[in-house]
Structure formats: structure tokens, C-alpha cells
Amino acid sequence: MANVAPPKNKPQDEPLLSPALLAQLERMELVSRKIFRGRMKGERRSKRKGQSVEFADFRNYVAGDDLRFIDWNMYARLDKLFLKLFMEEEDLHFYTLIDVSPSMQFGSPTKFQYAKQLAGALGYIGLCRADRVKIEALDGSRNSSAPTLRGRSSLWQLVDHLERMESRSTVTMTEAVKAFCLRNTGKGILVLITDLMDKSGYEEALKYLVARDLDIYLIHVLSQEEIDPDLNGDLKLVDCEDQDIAEVSVSQRLIDRYKQTLATFIEQARDFSSRRGIVYTMTSTERSVDRLVSRYLRQRGLVR
Numbered sequence: 001m002a003n004v005a006p007p008k009n010k011p012q013d014e015p016l017l018s019p020a021l022l023a024q025l026e027r028m029e030l031v032s033r034k035i036f037r038g039r040m041k042g043e044r045r046s047k048r049k050g051q052s053v054e055f056a057d058f059r060n061y062v063a064g065d066d067l068r069f070i071d072w073n074m075y076a077r078l079d080k081l082f083l084k085l086f087m088e089e090e091d092l093h094f095y096t097l098i099d100v101s102p103s104m105q106f107g108s109p110t111k112f113q114y115a116k117q118l119a120g121a122l123g124y125i126g127l128c129r130a131d132r133v134k135i136e137a138l139d140g141s142r143n144s145s146a147p148t149l150r151g152r153s154s155l156w157q158l159v160d161h162l163e164r165m166e167s168r169s170t171v172t173m174t175e176a177v178k179a180f181c182l183r184n185t186g187k188g189i190l191v192l193i194t195d196l197m198d199k200s201g202y203e204e205a206l207k208y209l210v211a212r213d214l215d216i217y218l219i220h221v222l223s224q225e226e227i228d229p230d231l232n233g234d235l236k237l238v239d240c241e242d243q244d245i246a247e248v249s250v251s252q253r254l255i256d257r258y259k260q261t262l263a264t265f266i267e268q269a270r271d272f273s274s275r276r277g278i279v280y281t282m283t284s285t286e287r288s289v290d291r292l293v294s295r296y297l298r299q300r301g302l303v304r
Helices: 019-025 072-078 111-128 152-164 173-183 203-211 252-274 289-299
Strands: 044-060 082-090 093-099 132-138 188-194 215-222 233-238 245-250 279-284
Touching: 019 111, 019 289, 072 082, 093 111, 093 173, 111 132, 111 152, 111 188, 111 215, 111 289, 132 152, 132 173, 173 203, 188 203, 203 215, 203 252, 215 252, 245 252, 252 279, 279 289
Parallel strands: 093 132, 093 188, 188 215, 215 279
Antiparallel strands: 044 082, 233 245
């Protein structure tokens, strides 16, 4: 683990990222399903062939190729010109978007706290591989204060940014995603962490992201109380997003109907995502972040 001292006066109880989790994350790497050209040299092996020091392969010489990379030994043996190819290392844009709508404050732990810990864990993996890491709140701001971070020494800046993040958004997911797309033009991996609970729908927001030709992963976070509610009797329910009130009599029949509706909602989100090349993962806040990353997101191909 990087030997980086935390800033002074930083509270150390219940850290967002524990030392044990950081040690586990250091051995991982973010994986892109697409080929993106980085601006700077990083610690990631590219699928492209470049001009570094590690030999990769040969190809036939084509007029205009750099003569310095011709293998003259091969020419002496075969009387043909071959160009030596080398493995190139590159960096990667890694974006994480966190839903900061009021519904994310539900649950214990809250979905918002879980999202911040997950974003921090994935961000640290990127920092360890010298990727350009940017974590933004989906609040619709046209002038985001989210820093673009690079290198392990940026860990505490990453943690500080996440701890300062608040759940305060009043805009729709579509408006927030549109603002993000206007601010950011880099290609790479994007992870969207959200509960998808937006009355205006999530479909248009995802379409905006797909149009950016990013490698998109959708982490659908629900609290255990939402998955398996423990309610009964006459209740007055208040929508935390717009304060709508509904009075209901909770029975087992109503709970069963709710669970069926939720299952349909999840399946529709999974199907909508897969048809557009988005990797969908649903998780409960009861599932530990280290297990989600090391097992489920590894199976989905985001990390290795």
C-alpha cells in the first residue's frame, strides 16, 4: 500500500476506505472492453502496439514506416522487411457518477454512503494504475468542482472529496447526466452508481451516456429495507423526492405485489442496459463493498 500520510485533523474513526480494503484493492486493475488512446504514459498494458521497450510482435514493413524499427536480422535471414512492434502502456479516463438525489439517503447504511465507499474503492484501483480518476455528484452543476486525480498520492484528496459530497440534488437524472456530458469529453470507463428512482425515468440519461461511446457500468444500489420491507398496518408514506403523501394499509398481499413490481423494475433496467452495451449489476447495501468489487464486478469484467 502507498505510504501516504493522511491530512492533519482528519477523523480516523470509521474510515471510508479501511487499510484492509486498500491493501486488497491495490492488487486489482480496472479493465476496459474498448480501446482508448490515453494522453500520457500510465501503468496499464494497452491492446494497441506502440513503441516502448518491451517487444510484442512483428508485422510486414509498409512504405512510410519508421526505418529504426526494422528487424535487420530477420531481413538477413528471410530477405524480407519486418517491423518490430512493442507493448505500449497507457492511462485511462475513469469516471464515477454518484446519484445524490434524496432517495439515496434511505436505508442503514444509506445508499449514498454505500455509493461513496464503492466509488472510493474503484477510484483507488484507478489511482494505483496511474489512471485519470474523476468522481462527480450527479447534481446538474455546469461547473463541477470534482478534481481529476492521478497517482496513489492522491488517495486522501479522493477521500476528502467524497466525504465533502452531499446528497442535495433537485434535478432529474437526465438533466444531471446531460450537464456531465457537456463538461467532460474524455473517453474511458464510466461507472454510474444510482438507485434509478427518478419519476422522470432513467432511460434518457443512459442514452446520453451511450452516445458518448464510453465503457459504461451501471451499479443499481438498493437498501435491504427496499428489497424486503418489514411493514404492516396503516401507514402514511411520504415521498422523500417531492413530498407526495400516500396512505396505505400494508398487508402480505400488498408486500407480495410490491416485490413483484420491484423484480419487474430490476429486470427492465437490466434488459434496457444490456441491449445498449451497458453492464448492469444490482446490489444491496448489505453486500460488503470488498465482496462486490472482488467477486461480482470481477465477474462482470470491470476489474481483474
